[in-house]
Amino acid sequence: MIHPEDIPAFTAALHAALPDLLTLGADRPDHAREPHEQDWRKRYRGRALAIVFPTDTTQVQALVKLCELWQVPVVAQGGNTSLVGGSVPDASGLQLVINLCKMNQILAVDADNQSITVQAGCTLQQVQDAALNAGLIFPLSLASEGSCTIGGNLATNAGGTQVLRYGTMRELCLGLEAVTAQGERYAGLQSLRKDNTGYAIKDLLIGSEGTLGIVTAATLRLYPRPASQQAALITCPSLQAAVALLRMARQSLDAGLTGFEVIHRDAFLLARQHTPLQSHAADSVMPQDAESIPPWLVLLDAGSPQAADELQESLESLINQAVTQGHALDACLSMSHAQYRAMWQLRETIPMAEKIEGMMVKHDIGVPTSAVPAFVAQSQTALQAAFPGCRVICFGHLGDGNLHYNVQGPLGQPDSEFLQRHEHQVNTIVYDLVAQLNGTLSAEHGIGQLKKDELAERADPVRLQLMRLIKQTLDPEGLLNPGRLVDGARETSSSN
Ligand SMILES: Cc1cc2nc3c(=O)[nH]c(=O)nc-3n(C[C@H](O)[C@H](O)[C@H](O)COP(=O)(O)OP(=O)(O)OC[C@H]3O[C@@H](n4cnc5c(N)ncnc54)[C@H](O)[C@@H]3O)c2cc1C
Known part of the structure; x- marks a missing residue:
């Protein structure tokens, strides 16, 4: 990892390699950096070495190559609407945020193939609008669609309100282009419905939360617009x-x-x-x-x-x-x-409305739809027994068995105190029950920082081992979004 005293030399190398790159450096005021250093829920706040805004894939490649050379960790960022603290830097001041929002071109719409090819920084809404202009729809729909980006949607395998009919982002993606941890361009921007030529690299990148590569463009499925x-x-x-x-x-x-x-x-x-x-x-x-x-x-x-x-x-x-x-x-x-x-x-x-109400212990659980009533009844009983008067805000995608199940302390108890004292125990109650019902601790928001320890504790050990092997193979230096989702070899050995 880069030493703080090497940062001026790295910054000079960055400017020399990419003189026109839009950069928010350490010298810029806090309020300019805050939208990129603080998460949507205001739970995580970090300090970036700098925030950079590349405009094409070649610039992303150059940035990642420089970061590999100087051992600078990289946080990929789209709309910064992550609900699990996945898209903001840590407090070290050593991580470079690569924000893709300036890569926001609609590259092609192929109405006969029912597909659209876009740069990763396009907002979801921009893609929905482009599809509508062609008389088709792009059906992914999230409350954050005005801000979240296609790169972020892919990196988190976003779900939303139409999954029941059209599937998650994984089902909606035909191909993608990405920059590897070594700065190579993976040219997988194909628009085929069928391709049986080996490992599905795109599926590895989808849902990898910026830990295996940086998505720079994608080809997505479109559907007929219902009459x-x-x-x-x-x-x-x-x-x-x-x-x-x-x-x-x-x-x-x-x-x-x-x-x-x-x-x-x-x-x-x-x-x-x-x-x-x-x-x-x-x-x-x-x-x-x-x-x-x-x-x-x-x-x-x-x-x-x-x-x-x-x-x-x-x-x-x-x-x-x-x-x-x-x-x-x-x-x-x-x-x-x-x-x-x-x-x-x-x-x-x-x-x-929840954000206005205050901080809650948030869950984004999934269980088989038939088990949803049992989950809600049993968790409610267990939570009330442990924390009498606690408030539960529950809503979500019943069609997918996915609930947003958020717990707040009793009226009168400050949220920060409840969170600090009881978050772990609330999670234990909720996630134990989810496990008994063969569910998942994240059905759509992902793992990020928020659920990394839970995943490490609860995931099947073989699955965890395979995930670590994949991380180690694709990002041996552990520079892509470290501290999120799963530890690479370097983080695992330094914590032993
Ligand atoms: C009000 C609200 C409602 C929401 N509703 C839903 C919902 O219904 N369903 C749902 O699934 N999510 C929902 N979300 C969560 C969030 O909007 C999604 O996770 C979204 O996909 C994130 O996109 P983003 O561009 O904001 O990504 P960011 O928040 O910027 O990043 C998210 C993760 O993806 C990585 N990343 C971002 N861009 C790239 C890239 N180009 N290449 C590689 N990695 C990248 C980041 O490093 C981070 O780990 C909601 C959020 C809000 C605020």
């Missing part, structure tokens, strides 16, 4: 009823079912309190009086190549049947695009 798209807000008497409703919806809508989200009453109330404008969408099914609010709200999304009235008929019939069978209490359908957007805004606003 009609409708959402419904449906109240349910229990989570078990919501699971039964999901099963009915799958049966009747088949591939037309594009999203199935659940929101617990307390998560809804938080949104109503902190982001009231967005929660109006639910006014017709959620009473103003908090005591009368049903325990679960479902947001169902459906698309169809048929006309809007046919889709509406299918949804009405599904809801009527669900109410008759006791799986639903009440529902409202979106009757315009504005209402459709408003319903989704209600769901998407919950992370922001």
Whole structure:
């Protein structure tokens, strides 16, 4: 690792090699650097050697080669919307942040092949818009889509609200280009649906959180735009009823079912309190009086190549049947695009409402959908026994068995104190239960810094060993995003 006294010489070499590179150096004021040195939740704050903004792959290669030569650790950064502290430097002042946001060109749209090729710094929204302009859709959808980038989406194998129908980023990626830890260009920007020529390097890079290479461009799948798209807000008497409703919806809508989200009453109330404008969408099914609010709200999304009235008929019939069978209490359908957007805004606003409310012990767990009710009931009982009065904010992608399950201390106890004293025990309760139910401790946000120790403690030892071998082989110097996801050989030996 570079010695602090070598930093001026490294910086001089950087300027000599790339004189036009946009750089935020150590001499720049804190407020200019903060968006790149602090994470979205304001939980991790580091200090970078510098933040650099390359504009093409050749510059990324030159940067990585220099970093290898000078032994400078590299943190790849896109929109810096990571929820696990994956995209900010540590406090050493020795890590170089390579931010890809200036690499934001749409390179090609191939409507006949239903694919789009983009630079890694394009925001997700930019790619969605480019697809729409070609009469197609790019279906990945996250609340952070205005800021997060395709490189970050690939590095975290992002999920979001349409996974049920279209899959995660892994399924949406046909090919990618990346810069290796040695500064070589991996030219895998292909747009084929089938390619059986050995190890899937792209799949190794997807979900690797910047620890195996820096993604510089990608070719992504596009899909036909549904002729009609409708959402419904449906109240349910229990989570078990919501699971039964999901099963009915799958049966009747088949591939037309594009999203199935659940929101617990307390998560809804938080949104109503902190982001009231967005929660109006639910006014017709959620009473103003908090005591009368049903325990679960479902947001169902459906698309169809048929006309809007046919889709509406299918949804009405599904809801009527669900109410008759006791799986639903009440529902409202979106009757315009504005209402459709408003319903989704209600769901998407919950992370922001949580942020306003304060710090929580965050989880992004996944279990088989059939086990979700057991997970929620048992974790609630165990948490209340350990921390009477603690508050749980639960919502997420029921269709994928993926819940955002966030725990805050009892009213009156400062968040920082609860987090400091009890985070480990809360995690133990939640993750032990997840393990019993054959689940995962991260269904979509990834590992980053936040869950690295949990992963090391809980992952299958052979899997962990294979991951370390891969890291060691592709990044033997341990320079790519050290301290995240999994330790390379160097970090493992220095901690022994
Ligand atoms: C309000 C909100 C809602 C969210 N909802 C969801 C959701 O529904 N589903 C979901 O999956 N996530 C969600 N996220 C998390 C986050 O938006 C995703 O993880 C996103 O994919 C990160 O993209 P980014 O460009 O911001 O990456 P960053 O945060 O900048 O980086 C994330 C990780 O990827 C690495 N990385 C970034 N760019 C590259 C690159 N070009 N090459 C290699 N490595 C790279 C970083 O080193 C880091 O480890 C949400 C976040 C917020 C703030």
